[in-house]
Amino acid sequence: MPLSASTGGERERSRPFAERPPDVRKAPPWHRYAYHIRELPARLRELSGELRVAPGGRVLDFGCADSPYRRFFAPAVDFVGADLPGNPHAEIELNPDGSLPVDDGCFDALLSTQVLEHVAVSTNGHGNLEQAIAPVSTPPA
Numbered sequence: 001m002p003l004s005a006s007t008g009g010e011r012e013r014s015r016p017f018a019e020r021p022p023d024v025r026k027a028p029p030w031h032r033y034a035y036h037i038r039e040l041p042a043r044l045r046e047l048s049g050e051l052r053v054a055p056g057g058r059v060l061d062f063g064c065a066d067s068p069y070r071r072f073f074a075p076a077v078d079f080v081g082a083d084l085p086g087n088p089h090a091e092i093e094l095n096p097d098g099s100l101p102v103d104d105g106c107f108d109a110l111l112s113t114q115v116l117e118h119v120a121v122s123t124n125g126h127g128n129l130e131q132a133i134a135p136v137s138t139p140p141a
Contacts, residue, residue, distance in 0.1 A: 025068070041069070044113065048072035057108040060100075060132060063115035064090050080107070105134040 027034040048069065053059055055076035061067060064081030066089045073079050082100055083090035095101055110133050 044069055045072050051109045053077050053109050059109045060107040062112040100132050102132050104131040107132050
């Protein structure tokens with residue numbers, strides 16, 4: 001079964017994990033995940049540019065792992081990682097129910113990739129994300 005916030009982050013093996021390449025960011029072209037490993041960063045780079053986060057703006061990386069997508073945002077953007085307890089790359093530790101210990105509206109944008117497959121179906125896997133993101137008053141130009 002996938003990683004579950006409700007079980008304290010214990011990982012049980014399943015077929016998809018057994019077939020993952022040892023380095024999840026590299027795979028030989030014939031590997032079943034090679035296309036995704038190659039294309040995901042390119043697409044995220046495009047999409048992150050479309051967010052148009054202003055200097056001084058805040059981006060939340062929910063399920064940040066080792067924050068591989070930080071480089072897609074300008075240095076003047078406050079890029080904040082949130083993850084399960086024990087991740088040294090996360091500035092915010094998720095609550096046991098998967099919610100964030102943050103004030104409402106304190107982030108301008110949200111990045112969350114490859115997270116849902118690690119969340120138990122019975123939990124609210126994204127906790128209070130919708131409250132953590134500031135409302136948009138005008139669409140990006």
